[in-house]
Amino acid sequence: MLNRWEDIVEVPLPLPFALKEIKAYLFMGENGVTIVDTGLNIEQDFTVWESVMEELGITWSDLDKIVLTHYHPDHYGLAGRIQQLAGGIPVHISQVDFQQARLFWDRDSKMAQDLASAFRRHGLDESVVRQIPEHLASFIPWIEPHPNPTFLRAGSKIQLGDRTYKVIHTPGHADGHLSFYDPEREWLIGGDFLLPRITPNISMWPNCDKNPLQSYMKTLEKMESLPVKRVFSSHGPMFENYQERIEQIRRHHEGRLKLMQDFVETEGRVSATEVCDHVFGKDLSIHNIRFALSETLAHLEYLRNNQQLEVERAGKRYFYVPAR
Template sequence: MLNRWEDIVEVPLPLPFALKEIKAYLFMGENGVTIVDTGLNIEQDFTVWESAMKELGLTWGDLDKIVLTHYHPDHYGLAGRMQQLAGGIPVYISQVDFQQAQLFWDRDSKMAQDLASAFRRHGLDESVVKQIPEHLASFIPWIEPHPNPTFLRAGSKIQLGDRTYKVIHTPGHADGHLSFYDSEREWLIGGDFLLPRITPNISMWPNCDKNPLQSYLKTLEKMKSLPVKRVFSSHGPIFENYQERIEQIRSHHEGRLKRMQDFVEMEGRVSATEVCDHVFGKDLSIHNIRFALSETLAHLEYLRNNQQLEVERAGKRYFYVPFR
């Protein structure tokens, strides 16, 4: 079902994992139509796009550009296929996130091995570690072919449909995540920066931001002064309680940091996997384990950088509260 707010059309796309759905957006314009985020390169999502375009009286030739908030498969996956169908139109993304798309999803990338090694050092059972390479590789067909990108810079302007938006760097969920702001209407196209019902996953990955939770909290602090009347997010309904939601998410992370630090202090010396099990539980799929442990590491690394925890680096990694 398509919903429309003035020139913006919301296109819900199904996902074959826990989130269930991503909201992509069509920006209608007199001189062309812009897509922001694409869904996965799976037939269910492609069929939804074709139905949506037929309902709106559009063809692939009516598209003028594709804009990606970040590199995660549910946002990036169909971009290359759509680019080809639309005659090679530009696909805009931050340079950092295009590089990270290659880091995670290039068939010659070593990310799967690096991630497995990192999880092993942090105490994940070998039977689970062995599943990581195959699990990551399973995403590759959902994002190929990669698009030929045009890079967007924070602080620049971009036309979405007939309106001009400011490009804002909103890292944390992804290192190069971009949001788009219409200052006249005070509308924010937020991707996964700010979600109405769940908290964006903040994960620490090998060869990426070394303190992503700090980056995200700085993003929240930077963005809270922006006057926003409506947020078009990627997961959940469009919402208007922008300032309140920023405060809720900031408070959520404060509570999670305290819970993790209290657990480490109580146990004395623990691995990140033990902290993850305590916070998220043990009965998780390989998909959810990957995100839960990476988010746990983001919080523990934030505490370590603030001198609230120390890490013992003899072989496997163990966290403990330093003596004061």
């Protein structure tokens, strides 16, 4: 039985990660059906879409567009395949995030080498660094083919099903992350901007936002005053405690910043990997190491940009030290 709220149908799609599921959404309209986020290009997710569409009595030809909150594989992966099946319907995404999809997942991209170099500078063991290129390459089949994009601008409006939504730029989790707001119902389609049970991963990647946690904290501040009765997020159930959840996540990051700053001040001189081990523990999978170290760097760089920490270089290695 699918969860449904008026015209919005929740579509749970399985993921082969510790995060077991993504929630995509169908917006049912008289003149067409809109998909928001797609899951991975894996047969398990594609089969779910076929089953859901059969249950709802619709076909690929009933789709009018695909809308993507951001470029991460679990949101973006099936967009190109579904676009082809649906006769070339528009795939809407921010320009920044389409560029980053190509940056991360093009077969000739240098992102894997850049990320390996960054992690090496910040103290990650070479035996783990060597796994990065193969790990990133493993995602490529899950997102190909890339869609032919139509770029969305923040502040514009878009039809999802039969209703008009405001397009809002909500960066932090991804540089070009978009959320969609129905002002009449005060409903927010939030993607990974705000999640009910876990905190969105805020990571610093090469060639992307240099201070993503600051961007995210500004997003929380900007969005806090928006009147929201329901949030439809990508991981976890629909929820209604919008302002409370914003405050909970803000406090979470403030606590993590204090934990990291205290550790640097106690130790005196540490690598980002040492901070990561202190906060997240050791013996993580390569998938979790990538996110844990990148999130650690996002917090450390936030502190450095606020003059609460400094960076020292020793040869090709970087270390964080207390601010003088």
